[in-house]
Amino acid sequence: MNAECALVPIGLMDLGRGLDQCLATWRVPKGHNAQAAMEGHLEALSDLPADLVALAFSRAIKTLKFFPVPAEIRSLVASEFSARRHTLSRLKAARGKAAHEQALERQRQARAPAKAAEVREIGERLRAMSDGMAARTKAMKGGAMRAAQ
Numbered sequence: 001m002n003a004e005c006a007l008v009p010i011g012l013m014d015l016g017r018g019l020d021q022c023l024a025t026w027r028v029p030k031g032h033n034a035q036a037a038m039e040g041h042l043e044a045l046s047d048l049p050a051d052l053v054a055l056a057f058s059r060a061i062k063t064l065k066f067f068p069v070p071a072e073i074r075s076l077v078a079s080e081f082s083a084r085r086h087t088l089s090r091l092k093a094a095r096g097k098a099a100h101e102q103a104l105e106r107q108r109q110a111r112a113p114a115k116a117a118e119v120r121e122i123g124e125r126l127r128a129m130s131d132g133m134a135a136r137t138k139a140m141k142g143g144a145m146r147a148a149q
Helices: 012-025 034-045 050-063 070-075 078-148
Strands: none
Touching (some): 050 070, 050 078
16 A cells, blocks of 8 residues: 555545444443534544544444544544654655656756767867977977987
8 A cells, every 4th residue: 555545534434334333332422412423523533544444443442431532533543643644744755855866867967968078178178288288399309409419
């Protein structure tokens, strides 16, 4: 499962089915409206991924005695949800850095032929200068030898 998919929020229908299962386990406290409780839970849990909601409900059924408020359900998977969000943010940062480095490399590759031509031109100028200096040195040596004779 990729990181983006691991954070896709649960659909309201799936969340409603999960809450129905919880209501089968716990009775809504007297004096509370089951419909209002359901709506509050739907709103408070709708950003969690489906697998984490299922895990939270499973943990709640196993560990809680009374009908849980949304904060109790969220707390049962808070560390997993936080870890996923952190992983996704690091992945996005890494992707951004990689894209930036690829763009820089493309720019370097695009400039490479021009740089190679510039280096060749500088080499040719240096060679010409060197050849000229060699010719002058030779001429000077020849003139000095003739003067000595």
